[in-house]
Amino acid sequence: MGTSTGRRVGRPRVRERRTDALPPRAELLAAAAELFTAYGYTATTTRAVAERAGMRQASMYHYFDGKEALLATLVEGTVRPSLDIARGLIARTDAAPEARLWALCRSDAGLLSAEPHNLGALYLLPEVREGGRFADFHLLRAELRAAYGRLLAATAAGGSLPEEEGALRTDLLFGLVESVILVRRREPGRPPSELADATADAALRVAGITERSVAKAHREGRGLLREEPR
Structure with missing residues (x-):
């Protein structure tokens, strides 16, 4: 670039x-x-x-x-807030798993699409490789992906999936949320809130959750996010 x-x-x-x-x-x-x-x-x-x-x-x-240290700090900073939210949502066993999954997708997509600069695009750099200075970033990102998998497995749709299919569905969910990086690059003027809502709804459909349940998860997930400490 x-x-x-x-x-x-x-x-x-x-x-x-x-x-x-x-x-x-x-x-x-x-x-x-x-x-x-x-x-x-x-x-x-x-x-x-x-x-x-x-x-x-x-x-x-x-x-x-040096420059590599700046880059590593920036990319880690795009993951840590979402991971903190994910940990909190996993602990909220009083809430429906579909709502918790929606809330994670919505908050993660919102953070990626609302930053002043499209920092998620830095993930695509060849310099952001496994190991070395970027080992912490990849560990954090792997933990975040695993959180998606745990919340998916707790839903009625995800809990019935074979292990291999569940892992694939998790990758699809995670990839769909991170695709806001490319949407934002292509459409920089698109409202971040609108993009994050649409992404979270689409992610639940990919997870196999019914349309009626998506609408309910959307409503309840918004409530969960309002309760998250800022």
């Missing part, structure tokens, strides 16, 4: 830091998110990130040891 002209992102002007600015580490992550998604990871230099954040390149290394 380079620039349209093939130029590297080099040295934007150093900005004066506002008195209401984010802490330096958060400023660097915000700058990296903007530049990586707008110009591409390969085309963006650490100097460009530092200067977009309003600091010198040498100062950046007090917070991150």
Whole structure:
């Protein structure tokens, strides 16, 4: 993902830091998110990130040891909030599993589609490989996928599936939710809330849940999300 002209992102002007600015580490992550998604990871230099954040390149290394560390932190940050919600929903055994599954799909899709920058698109980078600096990201993402599988297996539709079919259905659910990344790239102006609702409804249909039950899960799942701590 380079620039349209093939130029590297080099040295934007150093900005004066506002008195209401984010802490330096958060400023660097915000700058990296903007530049990586707008110009591409390969085309963006650490100097460009530092200067977009309003600091010198040498100062950046007090917070991150390089571009790969910035990328790893950004992609981990797209998974952690959804995983926290998933853990809470798994513990809510008083609620219908269909509603809990809808709530997970809706919150995950909403987080991926509502960020200022399409950070989920960074998953597609060849640099985000298994192991190394990105091992934690892949572990977190695997745990999130497993949470989808647990909630699916708790539903009437998912509980009757053979193990192999259940694993495939989980992959389809997880992939469908993450597909909002590509929809957002193609239709950047689409309202995030509308996209997240439609994705969660579609995910339950993929899970084999009846249309009537999808509508009920939608209503009850919204209630569960309102109860989630912000």
